[in-house]
Amino acid sequence: MAIQFRSFAPAIRFAIALLLSLAVLVRPAFAQSILRDAETEALFADMSAPLIVAAGLDPRNVKVVLINDPSINAFVAGGQAVYIHSGLISAADNINEVQGVVAHEIGHITGGHIVRFGEGMKVASGISILSLVLGAAALAAGAGDAGMGILAAGQQAAMGKFLAFSRTQESSADAAGVSFLAKAGISGKGSLAFFKRLQNMEYRLGIPQTDSYARTHPLSGERIAVLEHQYQSSPSWNAPIDQTLEARFERVKAKLNGFVSEPATTLRQYPERDKTVPARYARAYAWHKSAYPDKALAEVSSLLTTNPDDPYFLELEGQILLESGRVAEALPPLREAVERTRNQPLIAALFGHALIATEDPKNFDEARTVLKAAVARDNDNPFAWYQLGVVYEREGDVPRAQLATAERYNLEGVAPLALANARQAMQGIPEGTSDWLRAQDIALVSEAEVQKKKKR
Incomplete structure (x- = not known):
């Protein structure tokens, strides 16, 4: 028996590896950091609210979360949260494209697809375990080739079943996304444009466009063929892009690029001859990252000249001053930013940090008040809790x-x-x-x- 066991142990390990690989397929990766920004989160909330309502959900319970990852991707991972990679925001041409992606991901939420992944896993695991038992029996009986054949066939069938299940869920989410966009009065043009961009990427990567059998998602070409008529038949097909949202999106996209990209890349993308608001915004972040605070402040000053009451410009000015060691000068713009956003928790946490950084005990009482209010409204911010701990410690x-x-x-x-x-x-x-x-x-x-x- 020991000799026979050693002869088919590799095959058993192979089948077990398949089961583990199926588990990996449905386990989202959170190794990347979550990016939190008050302006970005406000935009995400406003752009997704009509879609969330169209899906029959409560906007207060659904979050759109930004992940620091350069790949073009979005996903759901249980609960009512949509995770968007920073690379997707950078790749999107307009807010309508991002709304199309969010509509699709909300389709996964309403379809309960994360919960139902267990169904696909169960079917695939059942096939794989059955092939493992039959293959092991054949190997034990001395039919080595037959046993290995059974294991390989079972393995292929299990993976095929699982991938087919995944593609079905994706198609279901596509259909739900069409419905949510239509109900929300948002055009599907952006969604189609985004799929076509993905299709071009597939062409460049040499991915065959004739068979999606071995993929978790349908091919982009297949999705376009199915969705194009549905989108064009929608009464919302010719709905214009909300220009207010679009202007906000261009700002967020620029500041995100300035924050995550290398400064040299940002300055090439947004050269100094470009005097638009998004370009100046991006350069302010690039100069700040490059340790040129005066240049960064000059860009922010030009933005504030255009709009002196903009709370996010004030927030950035205060952040640059604070992180450049000019703590006392950072307090007025940060205080005003907090007031103009009605105590937005992320900005309030930064202001509380600045108050503590003055090292003046006279500011600790205000810091404690500001930080307690911040965590009361948003208790998912480790930075705010850390700062609140600091001020408690300073007060004894x-x-x-x-x-x-x-x-x-x-x-x-x-x-x-x-x-x-x-x-x-x-x-x-x-x-x-x-x-x-x-x-x-x-x-x-x-x-x-x-x-x-x-x-x-």
């Missing part, structure tokens, strides 16, 4: 500094540190209070995660 409130630190590590997924800080906070905060109960919640969740990792 160590237990609440530990609680804020526990909140931060809990959000960052560092369970051991979240657990340690939550336990320490519970020792110094009166038992039964809201802060003590929150520390207890973090401790329980973190301890469960630590134990789970130990079992692994």
Whole structure:
């Protein structure tokens, strides 16, 4: 038996590898960092709201999240969140194209596709396990070639079933996206244009356009053929692009490129002879990244001359001043930005950081107030919790500094540190209070995660 086992063990390992590969296919990658920006998130909320309503969902419960990844991609990963790669924003020609992508991804949410992926996995796994058993039996009986043949055929059938299931879900999301765009009064022209751009990329990569059998998605050409008539038949086909949203998109695209790209790349893309708002915005980020604060501030100053009340220009001015060591000068524009956005949490967190950075105890009370308001409205911001912990520590409130630190590590997924800080906070905060109960919640969740990792 030992000899026979060694003879077919590689085949068994091969079949098991298939099962693992199927699991990998449905596991989204979050190694990339999430990019958070007040202006970008406001744009995403406004551009997606009509689509979310058209899908029968509540805009307050659906988020569009930006991922720092240069590839052209978007996905959903459970819950009601759409993740868009920064590369997709850079590649899109207009806001309408991004709305087409979001409509498709919302189709995955309403279709429950992440939950239903288990169905495809179950079918594929069943085929693969059956082939594993039959192949192993054949190998054990001495029919080596037949056994390997059964394993290979079962493996191919399992993968084929899974990929067919995935393509069906993609087609379903495409159809849902058509419906949501139509109901929202948004043209499908951008969606078609984006698919055609993807098709051109497939041509350049040498991907055959005749058979999508071995792909998780239908070929772009197949999707275009199906969707073109549906989009053109929609009463929204000739709906114009919302020019207000488009202007905001061009700004966000420019600032994103300025933030994620190498400064030399940004300056080539947006040369100094280009005096448009997006170009000046992008260059401000490029110069700031290049450690030329005066040039960066000159670009922001020109933007503020055009629109002195723009809160995002004020935010950028304050950020550049703060990160250039001119802390006191950063306070007025950041304070005004907070006021003009009605205490937008991300901007408020930056302002709180600036107040602490003055090292003036007179500013700590305002910093604590600003930061507590920020985390109350947006408790998913580790940076804000970190700053709140700093100000508590500066004021001598160590237990609440530990609680804020526990909140931060809990959000960052560092369970051991979240657990340690939550336990320490519970020792110094009166038992039964809201802060003590929150520390207890973090401790329980973190301890469960630590134990789970130990079992692994």
